[in-house]
Amino acid sequence: MSEAAFEEVSVLSSIYCGEGEFLLVQQSAQDGLMVQINSTVGGERGPDVRLLFQLHPRYPSCPPVISVSSTGLSRSQCHDIRQKLLDQAAALPPEPMVHQLVEWLQQCVEVTENCRGNKEEDEAKEEGRKRDKEEEWTAVLSLDHIRSQNRYTSQLQRWTQQLQLGGRLLLGRSILVILQGARPNIKEFCRLLRTVKVDVDSSGKKCKERMMKVLTESPTSSSGGHGLQGFVVMTYESIPQLTAAFQEINMTGLYQQIRPSLSD
The missing domain is CATH 3.30.70.100 (Alpha-Beta Plaits)
Structure with a gap:
């Protein structure tokens, strides 16, 4: 693993220092590092989202593999968030990016709002997005x-x-x-x-x-x-x-x- 990756993991553990916020799941020379970050999306009353970042040994030269899960969001919503994060990671320069991706996730409020809105509002939003x-x-x-x-x-x-x-x-x-x-x-x-x-x-x-x-x-x-x-x-x-x-x-x-x- 690169020194930059180890430094980033150290910084992440300091930033996400609350109970259950950060976990180093795996560390190996062959598979790299895997870190788990639990984040609340859309404010204190928003759903909790669990993010897994698999950092390849060549990271940050290549973007991380990302998985998303949540008890407050549907499977399709988690899939949409994951895809957005992967697209964002691919667009970023080859630098440590995990913290930036987690911060960017907070901007995905529109995605998560669907779980709190009523069906009519959701359908209207979806129709508007289709028109756009x-x-x-x-x-x-x-x-x-x-x-x-x-x-x-x-x-x-x-x-x-x-x-x-x-x-x-x-x-x-x-x-x-x-x-x-x-x-x-x-x-x-x-x-x-x-x-x-x-x-x-x-x-x-x-x-x-x-x-x-x-x-x-x-x-x-x-x-x-x-x-x-x-x-x-x-x-x-x-x-x-x-x-x-x-x-x-x-x-x-x-x-x-x-x-x-x-x-x-």
């Missing part, structure tokens, strides 16, 4: 800065592929990301952008994109777009060039909406 998935949306994001361009761009492209989004990255005085696809996937992209270290700060330390802004978000039918394919990086040096970039993808109307928000 079926309807294509377009969003334009503004980024504060990109210092490590290769690293940052590669991560953005990876996320658009994983989330089945079309994307354009426009590099100039204003840094813009245009996304097109299912609305929940666009929201997940924004969440990843704010929570994953995608760039470096002025001192060279890895940092998150906390200054990202959503300039506009609307159904694609109202934005005038005709469907973005893949992920393309475009550079512009002037406002006319930026205008032309939006014209090229048939989004002039969208550009007029965000123009007041852009730097001159």
